[in-house]
Amino acid sequence: MAKPTMEDVARRAGVSRALVSLVMQESGKVSSRSRDAVLAAAQALGYRPNLSARHLASKNTRTLGAVINDLHNPFFAGVVDGVKAAADQFGYRLLLNSAFLDDGDEQAALESFIDFNVDGVVLMGARVKASVIEEIARSIPVAVASRPMRSSAVDTINNDDRLGARLVVDHLVALGHRHIAHIDGGSGAGSTQRRNGYAATMRRHGLEPHVASAVFTEASGANAAARLLAEDRPVTAVFAGNDMSALGSLDTFAAAGKRVPEDISLVGYDNTFVAALRHIGLTTVDQHRDEIGRMAVEMLVERVEGGRTEARRVVTTPSLIVRGTTAPPRR
Amino acid sequence: MAKPTMEDVARRAGVSRALVSLVMQESGKVSSRSRDAVLAAAQALGYRPNLSARHLASKNTRTLGAVINDLHNPFFAGVVDGVKAAADQFGYRLLLNSAFLDDGDEQAALESFIDFNVDGVVLMGARVKASVIEEIARSIPVAVASRPMRSSAVDTINNDDRLGARLVVDHLVALGHRHIAHIDGGSGAGSTQRRNGYAATMRRHGLEPHVASAVFTEASGANAAARLLAEDRPVTAVFAGNDMSALGSLDTFAAAGKRVPEDISLVGYDNTFVAALRHIGLTTVDQHRDEIGRMAVEMLVERVEGGRTEARRVVTTPSLIVRGTTAPPRR
């Protein structure tokens, strides 16, 4: 039994194919008599419109693509929740994809969405080069979440990462720390802003920045923490660029016999569910992930339906969540 | 600047549209001269084939859909890694989707994939009703991972959850526990098997099963643990149906002043990265998530390309990972 087409439905309902099309689009200008007949026929045949055909024939697809930078980072799941909710609300279908091993995946995912003719894409924490994103944005609306960009072609929605970093450093300094190291996120989303915010605030306090590089994963965080411990330079507190690398650091410290926060204070970023676990109790920075996802979609819809063309740049305010991994340094 | 079509490329390269099509499909029967000309023209115009058109015209799409049951559960990220790797290897494009608030989302995601004409879908930990899956399987190959099914129309790849549960109970009994409660996963994937395996093993040891229900999330696990504590019935060990609910329980126990494992032992299931954190050190059951994802895709490809029609049922063997949350009961 081959899949029924619109033609089959039309024949069974005794109407034209064009009418069936109107019914499927929920057009108002169809008599309720024929609409019922069409729906009954469709139901009886198990008819479902073929999206490829629909997308080919019409200009827009009412579909949005979303690219997740790292499926393993629980932070993004929260952003996706917001994206999904907003997409539902505006009546858009949602397609997801993720970057996996390398950055090429991210670009491939992006291009794949274009080839599918989606109406817009939201990028979450993209690592891919800005030029690639701008190129894509030339042919389709793009909203970039959690990755600051200075492009006039792309909408962005970001947490104020500089401020977040400042809150962290101020908190640690207030506790009495002077030897505060930072584990950054390499080319990861927001990494630069957090690192800059960290460095600027350190200098404002008359302290020397001390950075170990990583890539926002647990493993790289563990690694960077080990390097910090191996150095001569004293460290009484570590500000990890995100929760995942903070968790990696936590493991390294424990393995090295360093107690947190007695021997060393630790702060993360993102306030993922793991940070909130009582056994972890990680001091961290909260961003409104749900809100970020939601706004990204709103901006896309503004472009698609409202025809906006100038870029919007939204910044949300982070807040410090103090838990048990920070304390005054031992004297 | 409208998007260039195949026609445009053909004209510029001085060949027919059909030839361009052949080049795009990487057909062998094209002279290298014309292939170069076509590729150069495509490059110059920035041509990208329109997938909607391609999918409409051809029978298969070389695209697989994957539905993730819970984006917040890190277990699935691991399964997706395997799915992605296998899809790449076999030359299939991958589209993701997730269930969000309710089960309706899951079904919607599934139907959406069908409407996109994907060649097959893999379901990861689906909660949706079996009848829905079977209905879908009538029109398209479906592989169900981490959710046992007795259907002859669907391929399944599962961890032996009964065995996993047995390993857990045997371990706890060997430690000396007799009051072992189970927090189940409701209608979640594998929940029934784990619960049954738990109950059967308990009885084999002459012990009475003791089940509190939850739904495989942190919050519901916390809740179930609280109910267990509130009951009169003694509990010296808890086997949570997955790591997420184990983490929730861990929090509840800590909040109630119960030390783990001194006052109460705790075991999870899935061996997510959180369980492995030194500060958590959760005893849990490992499944080969990567392998599960990979096999699911392999089974799909067997159907799509090999024309297999009878169902395959693969079972992987779980192993117990003993960490710090289990110890002999206090006497």
Add this chain to the structure above:
DNA sequence: AATCGGTGTTGGAGCGCTCCAATCATTGGA
């Protein structure tokens, strides 16, 4: 009775591609 707007409905063109049968070009063997 003739005309006018609606409202519903319809055929047909066309979206960008694939696939098939037919055609053209080239080569090797008798």
Add this chain to the structure above:
DNA sequence: TCCAATGATTGGAGCGCTCCAACACCGATT
């Protein structure tokens, strides 16, 4: 030298849908 065989290329039909201009029908208006 001619013919068959092989290889490269092409036009055309058609995938299932949307969208538009045209049309049929009806009660309301003059």
